[in-house]
Amino acid sequence: MGDPKSWTSEATDAELIAQWHGGDQRAATALVHRHAQALSRFAASLGERDGIDELVQDTFVRAFQSLDSFRADSSLRTWLFTICKRLVLDRKRSERRRRNQVELDEGHAVAEYDALDGMVAEEAAGRVERAVAKLTPLQREVFTLRVTEGMPYGEIAKVVESTEGACRVHYHNAMKLIKESLSDD
Amino acid sequence: MTECLNEDLRDLLPLLAHGSLPAAEAARLRAHVAACAACTAELASLESIRQVLAARAPQLDVSAIAMAVTAATSRGTPVLRVVPGDAPAVKPSTTTSTVAPRRSWVPRHSIAAAASILVVVSLSIPLLRPDASPDTAPLPMPTVAGPAVASPIDTPDVTTPDVVPAVAASEGLVVADGLSDLSDAALESLLMELETLEATVSAEPGSLRRPLVATPGGL
Numbered sequence A: 001m002g003d004p005k006s007w008t009s010e011a012t013d014a015e016l017i018a019q020w021h022g023g024d025q026r027a028a029t030a031l032v033h034r035h036a037q038a039l040s041r042f043a044a045s046l047g048e049r050d051g052i053d054e055l056v057q058d059t060f061v062r063a064f065q066s067l068d069s070f071r072a073d074s075s076l077r078t079w080l081f082t083i084c085k086r087l088v089l090d091r092k093r094s095e096r097r098r099r100n101q102v103e104l105d106e107g108h109a110v111a112e113y114d115a116l117d118g119m120v121a122e123e124a125a126g127r128v129e130r131a132v133a134k135l136t137p138l139q140r141e142v143f144t145l146r147v148t149e150g151m152p153y154g155e156i157a158k159v160v161e162s163t164e165g166a167c168r169v170h171y172h173n174a175m176k177l178i179k180e181s182l183s184d185d
Numbered sequence B: 001m002t003e004c005l006n007e008d009l010r011d012l013l014p015l016l017a018h019g020s021l022p023a024a025e026a027a028r029l030r031a032h033v034a035a036c037a038a039c040t041a042e043l044a045s046l047e048s049i050r051q052v053l054a055a056r057a058p059q060l061d062v063s064a065i066a067m068a069v070t071a072a073t074s075r076g077t078p079v080l081r082v083v084p085g086d087a088p089a090v091k092p093s094t095t096t097s098t099v100a101p102r103r104s105w106v107p108r109h110s111i112a113a114a115a116s117i118l119v120v121v122s123l124s125i126p127l128l129r130p131d132a133s134p135d136t137a138p139l140p141m142p143t144v145a146g147p148a149v150a151s152p153i154d155t156p157d158v159t160t161p162d163v164v165p166a167v168a169a170s171e172g173l174v175v176a177d178g179l180s181d182l183s184d185a186a187l188e189s190l191l192m193e194l195e196t197l198e199a200t201v202s203a204e205p206g207s208l209r210r211p212l213v214a215t216p217g218g219l
Ligand SMILES: [Zn+2]
Pocket: B004, B005, B006, B009, B010, B032, B033, B036, B038, B039, B040
């Protein structure tokens, strides 16, 4: 199971940040090792497919460049997710500009996510993928942060810029829709 | 199957699947799950969904990313990029090596800068070579732009192969003629040549003396 300690080791993140401020580059390396794969999962949940390594790298570079503005009232991982999400939105915006496309609506975003299903070899995995693809982008984001990252609603709310209560509702709606999809198949 | 009515406990199932609940709370929830068919089914679903969602994310070469990040943030220089296709950044499994192949980390602008310095270095060599007497080591005339200027010195035959100093002039000319047309491979080979030249010739080494790759401190 990936990195189960992620939400109980904030003190260690804080210590590493302090070490990094003191000039210890190994602290930065440790933080990258701790959070990179979670950022990869998060980027994938946002529908990103290509250049995730570059995206993760850029996220860390931005983070270290503005570490002074990091508030310890949220977890470092939450903060990294918000930076990553901003970069993803920037990417999508510039991609859209490049293609001179109309504003992507939710339907487009779902289609974009759904298009990844060709990658899925296993039938069971394919069913899960299709079920998740039917969610709205917001439901999917909340759901994946809850399920794959084990995040508390308070942290999820910071990433999706919503409230804890709303995130709870999004999670349960998503779970209900996924169960329905899985039993329909 | 009837829904579980204990919504507070149900709400924690994804955290149980993730493994992020404190031990005492996890034990309490597991006791409930053992007695609740709905929660047993939901927990099983969550565990498989979690695996599927995690599997769709690429496995990153985290060590390479860490090196690039520390290089970019410790020197305040432009971000070094993982060059896809050059050395695959996405690997099937994580690696414990902290040394990325050097060529993957050479940014294009550094290659270009290094190559242009190579031009300067190359063109300077005839002047710097101790064995270059005035009558056997002429300036590489073809690099002079514009209309031919009549030299006050009666220059010896510059086209005689054995008079043209080693690598220098000819290589420099190629670069000067079309740096932007060169392939990555050509630029990189120029860079390697530059490193060789660096051993004997010192010409504006500032930007080159900086390590292109941060030395990993290891964990
Ligand atoms: Zn129950």
